[in-house]
Amino acid sequence: MYNKQLFAHVRGDFPILKQRFQGQPLTYLDSAASSQQPEQVIEAVAEFTRTSYANIHRGLYHLSELSTDLYDRARQRVARFIGVEDAPTVIFTRNTTESLNLLAYTWGEKYIEEGDSIALPVLEHHSDLVPWQQLALRKKAQLRWIEIRPDGTLDLDSLQEALTHKPKLLTFTWVSNVFGTINPVEEIVRLARAQGPITIILDGAQGVPHLKTDVQRLGVDFLAFSGHKMLSPTGIGVLWGKRELLERMPAFLFGGSMISSVKRDRSSWDVLPNRFEAGTPNISGAIGLAAACDYLDSLGMEEIRRHDQALMSYAIEQLNNVPGAEVLGPLDVNQRCGVLSFYFKGIHPHDISTLLGREGVCVRAGHHCCQPLMREIGMGGTTRASFYVYNNEEDVDRLVAALGKVAQVFKGVECGPGCELRPRKVLVQSGHRQLWPACCPKSQCTTCLAPSAHNRALSNTMDSCSPDLTTPTLNVDLTTPRSQQVPSEGGRKDA
Amino acid sequence: MPNTASDNLINDDLYRQIILDHYSRPRCNHRLEHPTCSVEGTNPSCGDEIELDLLVKDGVVQDVGFVGEGCSISMAAASMLAEAIKGQPVAKVRQLAQAFKARLLSHDDAQAAQEAQGVDIGELEALDGVRDYPVRIKCALLGCNTLLTALDEAQKD
Numbered sequence: 001m002y003n004k005q006l007f008a009h010v011r012g013d014f015p016i017l018k019q020r021f022q023g024q025p026l027t028y029l030d031s032a033a034s035s036q037q038p039e040q041v042i043e044a045v046a047e048f049t050r051t052s053y054a055n056i057h058r059g060l061y062h063l064s065e066l067s068t069d070l071y072d073r074a075r076q077r078v079a080r081f082i083g084v085e086d087a088p089t090v091i092f093t094r095n096t097t098e099s100l101n102l103l104a105y106t107w108g109e110k111y112i113e114e115g116d117s118i119a120l121p122v123l124e125h126h127s128d129l130v131p132w133q134q135l136a137l138r139k140k141a142q143l144r145w146i147e148i149r150p151d152g153t154l155d156l157d158s159l160q161e162a163l164t165h166k167p168k169l170l171t172f173t174w175v176s177n178v179f180g181t182i183n184p185v186e187e188i189v190r191l192a193r194a195q196g197p198i199t200i201i202l203d204g205a206q207g208v209p210h211l212k213t214d215v216q217r218l219g220v221d222f223l224a225f226s227g228h229k230m231l232s233p234t235g236i237g238v239l240w241g242k243r244e245l246l247e248r249m250p251a252f253l254f255g256g257s258m259i260s261s262v263k264r265d266r267s268s269w270d271v272l273p274n275r276f277e278a279g280t281p282n283i284s285g286a287i288g289l290a291a292a293c294d295y296l297d298s299l300g301m302e303e304i305r306r307h308d309q310a311l312m313s314y315a316i317e318q319l320n321n322v323p324g325a326e327v328l329g330p331l332d333v334n335q336r337c338g339v340l341s342f343y344f345k346g347i348h349p350h351d352i353s354t355l356l357g358r359e360g361v362c363v364r365a366g367h368h369c370c371q372p373l374m375r376e377i378g379m380g381g382t383t384r385a386s387f388y389v390y391n392n393e394e395d396v397d398r399l400v401a402a403l404g405k406v407a408q409v410f411k412g413v414e415c416g417p418g419c420e421l422r423p424r425k426v427l428v429q430s431g432h433r434q435l436w437p438a439c440c441p442k443s444q445c446t447t448c449l450a451p452s453a454h455n456r457a458l459s460n461t462m463d464s465c466s467p468d469l470t471t472p473t474l475n476v477d478l479t480t481p482r483s484q485q486v487p488s489e490g491g492r493k494d495a
Numbered sequence: 496m497p498n499t500a501s502d503n504l505i506n507d508d509l510y511r512q513i514i515l516d517h518y519s520r521p522r523c524n525h526r527l528e529h530p531t532c533s534v535e536g537t538n539p540s541c542g543d544e545i546e547l548d549l550l551v552k553d554g555v556v557q558d559v560g561f562v563g564e565g566c567s568i569s570m571a572a573a574s575m576l577a578e579a580i581k582g583q584p585v586a587k588v589r590q591l592a593q594a595f596k597a598r599l600l601s602h603d604d605a606q607a608a609q610e611a612q613g614v615d616i617g618e619l620e621a622l623d624g625v626r627d628y629p630v631r632i633k634c635a636l637l638g639c640n641t642l643l644t645a646l647d648e649a650q651k652d
Binding site: 347348349350351354355366367371374380381409410412413 | 510518519542567631634
């Protein structure tokens with residue numbers, strides 16, 4: 001259980017949440033896209049702007065020295081937040097996307113060659129997918145995909161298979177922005193390093209805001225994350241890397257601040273971190289991010305984790321009681337954090353989120369910048385509620401109540417036209433593999449033929465089946481009607 | 496088989512009953528066997544997709560079919576549009592599509608009426624409510640924009 005008193009106080013720190021939307025309290029459940037900012041962060045940026053602002057570095061006057069000092073201290077603060085002692089290895093960028101592109105254009109351009117392999121999970125956000133896909137196309141390198149299991153966790157057998165190709169690079173997300181799955185970073189790193197020399201990038205966009213971060217313990221070579229998902233303003237992100245790797249990388253953007261000397265025909269680069277921070281950086285953003293680190297540490301990342309687990313557990317329970325709603329991803333709150341994607345009655349996620357929005361419930365809907373994953377699970381998109389320190393059980397209750405109104409508007413249209421035509425490849429709840437959405441009469445687990453969550457209240461067979469989750473890929477006949485299909489091997493396990 | 500939306504008692508300004516009816520029972524929701532042209536349309540930001548087939552002969556849209564995946568607004572709009580253009584002369588179809596598009600992109604009813612220039616868009620008026628949801632306008636226009644591209648394609652041949 002988490003410290004309810006502490007978190008009741010937290011909500012009051014966020015001025016935006018004091019607003020009402022058409023008389024309703026604002027229910028902000030979109031922090032995985034962008035989090036809100038507490039008074040402490042807003043004030044830190046405002047105070048800096050009011051009293052200390054000037055461009056950093058070479059200004060030989062009081063204000064510039066003050067500004068430079070605050071910017072450097074912000075870097076040290078962020079370094080401490082992720083367990084880094086060598087502060088210059090923390091590079092400020094705009095966001096995770098820029099951090100990963102920086103790597104693709106520097107490390108990637110230097111080290112990836114024709115015929116090389118790059119391993120990455122199919123559940124990656126486009127920001128950790130497209131830069132590598134494009135690099136692979138430029139270099140004639142191969143992408144080696146790591147598949148997911150039906151419950152939304154990473155398939156470690158598939159990882160092993162990818163590793164047999166001796167990839168030079170493994171890049172993966174700490175936490176899935178669709179399923180909320182926490183990938184076992186240390187185990188993945190151990191398996192990858194056991195195969196030989198490999199460079200490992202961790203996309204921490206969803207992980208760092210929620211989980212205590214210590215790059216030494218995680219064992220990765222690079223970590224990318226964004227400030228705006230952890231209580232900071234937009235436009236500030238981080239790339240951390242091991243010093244020996246950063247120093248061997250070519251420069252990325254050229255211009256002011258990043259040089260040590262410029263001649264008419266050549267230039268040389270400054271040391272870390274300047275060499276990767278061309279131009280005037282986001283000074284205010286860095287100061288905001290440092291203040292956000294202070295705020296998060298004042299709550300304690302362990303306490304934040306407990307709060308998230310309690311909220312997640314409550315949300316899963318409540319959503320599972322809503323007829324026609326299905327939570328995607330692992331149900332074990334130890335395996336997930338931050339986000340909760342769900343499916344609701346065959347109603348398109350955009351229709352759901354428009355209707356929820358009218359009730360003051362802010363969620364995100366669609367492919368969540370994970371189109372390959374959506375194709376993999378056979379869904380056009382999901383509706384996603386995501387939580388952070390300022391959310392509480394009442395937010396979940398308002399979400400559930402608003403879903404009731406969605407159901408009312410769409411009464412009688414429980415299945416969309418695509419529903420029968422486009423069965424899903426897997427259902428990601430309880431490990432049951434299910435082709436059809438819960439609202440379809442056809443909905444049954446394809447492995448054990450147990451009825452779906454939809455019918456759980458009627459027949460309590462859901463829990464009596466523990467399908468084998470180790471099979472990496474599910475081959476499904478999407479063309480033959482189920483009634484004409486030969487039952488799969490192992491068929492009915494329960495009575 | 497899903498019920499029709501006719502037992503939906505809520506009269507919503509966006510999700511009108513006729514929209515939900517077209518969503519649950521889309522018209523012309525199939526591919527054509529020998530189309531004059533087939534055009535694919537997508538909304539990259541939301542992932543909605545539509546494939547539209549036209550059979551154009553003697554300057555008339557003899558047949559139309561579409562399949563797609565998307566929200567109720569995009570699918571219902573495509574269905575209503577398909578139904579409205581079947582059997583109509585190409586010139587009239589183009590006029591209708593343009594009038595519908597102008598109407599959705601206008602700010603209010605007065606401007607909408609002016610933009611439509613006297614073209615009767617029939618059932619498609621039910622989508623007027625979408626104007627109050629700026630991010631959803633592109634959903635309502637997916638089928639329409641795809642149709643306009645398809646008409647250009649058809650006339651090339």
